[in-house]
Amino acid sequence: MPISADRRPTYRGAIIGAGGIARNAHIPAFLQGSGVRERIAIVALVDAAPDVTPLPELAVPLLRSADDLAALGPIDFIDICTPTASHLDLTVWGLEHGYHVVCEKPVAVTGAEAERVAAAARAAGRVVMPCHQYRFNPAWLKVRQWLREGRIGRWYLADFTVHRQFADPGSRPDARPWRGTAGSSRGGVLLDHGTHLIYQLLDVAGDPAGVRAWTGRLLHQEYDVEDTAGVLLEYPDRLATIFLTWAASHRENRMEFVGEAGRIAWVGGELRLDAPGQRERLDYTRELDKASYWRWFASLFQEFVAALDRGEGAAFLDDISRVAGVLERAYAAAGSVAPEHPTPVPA
Numbered sequence: 001m002p003i004s005a006d007r008r009p010t011y012r013g014a015i016i017g018a019g020g021i022a023r024n025a026h027i028p029a030f031l032q033g034s035g036v037r038e039r040i041a042i043v044a045l046v047d048a049a050p051d052v053t054p055l056p057e058l059a060v061p062l063l064r065s066a067d068d069l070a071a072l073g074p075i076d077f078i079d080i081c082t083p084t085a086s087h088l089d090l091t092v093w094g095l096e097h098g099y100h101v102v103c104e105k106p107v108a109v110t111g112a113e114a115e116r117v118a119a120a121a122r123a124a125g126r127v128v129m130p131c132h133q134y135r136f137n138p139a140w141l142k143v144r145q146w147l148r149e150g151r152i153g154r155w156y157l158a159d160f161t162v163h164r165q166f167a168d169p170g171s172r173p174d175a176r177p178w179r180g181t182a183g184s185s186r187g188g189v190l191l192d193h194g195t196h197l198i199y200q201l202l203d204v205a206g207d208p209a210g211v212r213a214w215t216g217r218l219l220h221q222e223y224d225v226e227d228t229a230g231v232l233l234e235y236p237d238r239l240a241t242i243f244l245t246w247a248a249s250h251r252e253n254r255m256e257f258v259g260e261a262g263r264i265a266w267v268g269g270e271l272r273l274d275a276p277g278q279r280e281r282l283d284y285t286r287e288l289d290k291a292s293y294w295r296w297f298a299s300l301f302q303e304f305v306a307a308l309d310r311g312e313g314a315a316f317l318d319d320i321s322r323v324a325g326v327l328e329r330a331y332a333a334a335g336s337v338a339p340e341h342p343t344p345v346p347a
Contacts, residue, residue, distance in 0.1 A: 010041050011308055013102075014069050016090060017081035018047040018055070018062075020170040021104060025133075025294045026081055027058055033298025039305045042079075044072055066093065076100055076308070077127075083184040084191065085342045088113050091128060095120040100313075101128045102304055105195045107320045109186060109339055110328045114321040127313030129304045130320050134196040135203065136299035139271050139284040143257070146264055147204055152275050153261030158205070158240040160197045160255050163248035166220065167192065167227070180223035180246075186339035188225030189244040190215055190330060198326050199319065201233060201240050207322060210234035211329040215336070219247035225339075231330050253288075 013030075015022050022045075030040050045055065046063045054062045061072070069075055077100035080090050087103050094101045095117075107130045108114040121128045134140060147155060167179035167189070178184035179192050190213070211233060215226035227246040232239065255266040262275025269285030286292065307313050331337060 008039065008309065010039060011076040011100075011305065012041050012043050012074060013077045013079055014044040014046060014063075014066075014072075014075055015042060015079045015081055016046045016066055017083075018045055018049070018052045019081060020168075022079075022081035023055065024290070025297045026079060027055065028294035029297035029301055031057065032294070033301060036298050036301045036305065040301065043075065044069060066090070070097075077102060077304075080104055083178045084186050085184050088117070088341060091117055092120045095124040095126050095128065098124060098126070100126045100308060102131065102301070103128065104131045106130070106191060106323060106327060108324040109191065109341070111321065111325050113341065114317075114324040117320060118317045121313065121317060125311075127304070127307050127311075127316065128320065129300075129307065129313065129316045130323070131297070131300060132196070132199045132319065132323075133293070133296040133300045134200055136296040138287045139266055139269075139282075140200060142271055142282065142284075143255070143264055143266065144204060146273060147257065151262065151273060151278065152257060152259030152264055154237075155257045155259035155264075156238040157258040158201065158238070158256070159258075160201070160240070160242045161253070162189075162193050162197070162244045163250060163252040164189075164193075164246045165248055165251065167223070167246050176222060180220060180225060180227075182224045182339065183342060185225055186342070187327075187331070188215070188217075188223065188227055188229070189246050190226060190229035190231070191327065191339065194229060194231065194242060194244050194330075195323060195327065197242050197244075198231075199323050201242075202322055202326070205233070205235060205238065205240060208233035208235055208240070208326065211326060211333050213330040213334040215331070215334040218245070229330075229334070233326070 030042050031037055044060050044063055046066050048064045078094045080103040087107055091101050091103050108117055167177040169177045213231045215229045217226055218228045220227045229244045231242040257264040265272045269288050271282045273280040
């Protein structure tokens, strides 16, 4: 039953992992996001790394183990900001301890893992939300609006390209990025950035009939995961292509939708619409700067709060499952199984 506006609770949460994504995106969103800061109270930060220090803007205890949360009184949710290899175990651990869960992407990498999360969420009666924050990228919202309005007619070809020179180093720019190590990341650029593009395409195209893929390591031999990947999502009447690399000469994002009546293109910070009788150019450079990413998370966390108010998270579980299914099919098509889940480590 929905909660009335005058009885809305404040949800108490703990952040697990004090790396770059927590410091630069999650925490600013919790503290500054409209509709979030009024409803969320972060009461603890958990990180066992010996060099982690408390955050001045977050006046909460720094705990070394998630098991220590029990001493802080009732906690409604945990926010998992740790490397990918720990996502599945921490999510299930949180659910088994009665917490709702927000988790960085991907939550699951195979259909079996997604079902494990869903079973644990149903058993606990708790919500699990994946951090699919690119849905709230303002340029992407405009693309979706134009597609929904039929501005280019029926679209039949989509092409997404992401160029990076290396894996994001996170908060440790002087060390080998954890995203380049299978023990922490479980996979390379396909799992890391590709997850975002997969759920974006699923939102506008639905589940693909076929998935083809190639993965390889072209430049970064110090990584033990792929630094480059290509994926084809096949549909009866359209095709979507994804190309991702950490081996480029420069940083660039490109996106294009080709339709029977025109074209939508996103190059750098500019979004373009070209169709008979209509031509638009919109500059999203400022909104796409990394300093603005926290705003996307604020919108995501608004949805999380709304789901907690409703007590309903089935759509999130379906989202996790669909993305995991495409990831599993892509790695299999590339000639390997989906990245193996590592041996669990204590929270």
